[in-house]
Amino acid sequence: MTSLALTEVAPVETDVYFVELEWSSDGQSVLATRVDRTAADEQLAIADISLAGGSVDVIVQNGIAPAIDDNDLYYLTVDDEGARRSIGVVHESGETSSVTVGGAPADLDHLLAGTESGSLRVTVLDIEAGSGLTVGEPADAHGNHEAESTWWDVVIGDGSTSATPTTLEPIITYDASSSGDAIVYATQEGLSIARDERTDLIASRAIRFVAG
Numbered sequence: 285m286t287s288l289a290l291t292e293v294a295p296v297e298t299d300v301y302f303v304e305l306e307w308s309s310d311g312q313s314v315l316a317t318r319v320d321r322t323a324a325d326e327q328l329a330i331a332d333i334s335l336a337g338g339s340v341d342v343i344v345q346n347g348i349a350p351a352i353d354d355n356d357l358y359y360l361t362v363d364d365e366g367a368r369r370s371i372g373v374v375h376e377s378g379e380t381s382s383v384t385v386g387g388a389p390a391d392l393d394h395l396l397a398g399t400e401s402g403s404l405r406v407t408v409l410d411i412e413a414g415s416g417l418t419v420g421e422p423a424d425a426h427g428n429h430e431a432e433s434t435w436w437d438v439v440i441g442d443g444s445t446s447a448t449p450t451t452l453e454p455i456i457t458y459d460a461s462s463s464g465d466a467i468v469y470a471t472q473e474g475l476s477i478a479r480d481e482r483t484d485l486i487a488s489r490a491i492r493f494v495a496g
Contacts, residue, residue, distance in 0.1 A: 294338045298322070302331065305495075306350045315350040315357070318342060328362050347372055349395040351404065358404060360392050368392045371406065371438070385436055385447045393433050394460045396467065402440045405467060407433035407457055408449070433457055435467065435478075452478050459493045470494050 293314075294302075302316040318331040318340070330344035347359040348368065355376035360368040369389035370382045385392060385408060393407040410432045432454035438447045452467075455476075460469035467478045470493060475486040 292338075293335055294333050294340050302333070304349050306352055308332070309352055309355045312336065315343075315352070317348040317350065330357070330359050344372065344374065351395050351397045353397045353404065354401055358395060358397070360395050360406075371395065371404065373440075383438065383440060383445050383447075385438060394457060394469075396460060396462045398437065398439075399462075399465045400439075404438040404440070405462075406436050406438055407460070408436050409433045410454055430456065451480065452482055455482070458491075461494045468494050 299321040301319040301321070303319060304317040306315045308315055313335055314333045316331050316333060318327075318329045320327040320329070328346060328348050329342045330347045330350050332341045332343050333339070334341075344357075344359060346362045348362060349360045351358045357374040359372050359374075361370045361372045361382065362368055369391060370384050371392070373381045373383065375381070384390075385406060391409040393409055396405040398404050433456070434454045435450045435452050436447050437450055438445065456472035458470040458472070460467055462468070463477070465479060469476055469478070470491045471484075472489065473484060474488040475491050475494065476482050476484045
C-alpha cells in the first residue's frame with residue numbers, strides 16, 4: 285500500500301480548528317470555518333488560508349460554512365445566540381449583502397454552492413422538532429444536529445431571491461458536500477447521495493464528515 289504524504293499548510297494553534305473547507309475561486313487558497321476555543325466563549329469566523337505561505341487571514345467574523353459561487357463568497361451568519369438565520373454574501377466587488385430563506389428567518393445549517401451560477405443549497409432545521417436547539421453556544425461550529433432538516437434550493441437573481449424546499453425527505457444531517465448535481469451527505473443513518481431522491485449508500489452511525 286502506498287503511503288500518503290501530508291504537507292502542513294498552516295501552523296497548528298492550540299484550541300483553534302478549521303472545518304468546512306472550500307477551495308477559493310483561483311485555487312490558491314482554502315476557505316474554512318475557523319473555530320477559536322482559546323477563550324471562554326467560542327469564536328467563529330471565515331478564514332482564508334494561503335497554500336503558498338500558510339498565512340491565515342480572517343475575512344468574515346461570526347460566519348461559518350463558506351461556499352464559493354463564481355467569485356462571490358456565501359456563508360451562514362452566526363448571531364449572538366449562536367443561531368444561523370441568514371446567508372451572508374461578500375460579492376466580488378467587495379460589497380456585502382444577506383439573504384433570508386422562507387417567509388420568516390429560518391434556522392439554517394449546511395450551505396453548498398448549487399449547480400448553476402447564483403444558486404445555493406441549504407438545509408433548514410425543522411422548527412417544530414428542533415425549536416430552540418441552536419440557541420446558546422454552538423456545538424462544533426454547527427449547532428445541535430439532533431433535529432431533522434430539509435434541503436432548500438436558493439436562487440439569487442438581480443434584485444430578487446427565490447427559496448423553495450426540495451422534495452428530499454427531512455433527515456438529521458451531520459455534514460454535506462456537492463458532487464456535480466448531487467448532494468453527498470452524512471446523516472444519522474450513514475452516507476447518502478441525493479438528486480431527486482435520496483439513496484443510502486453506507487449504513488453507519490459513525491460517519492460524521494464528508495469531503496468533495
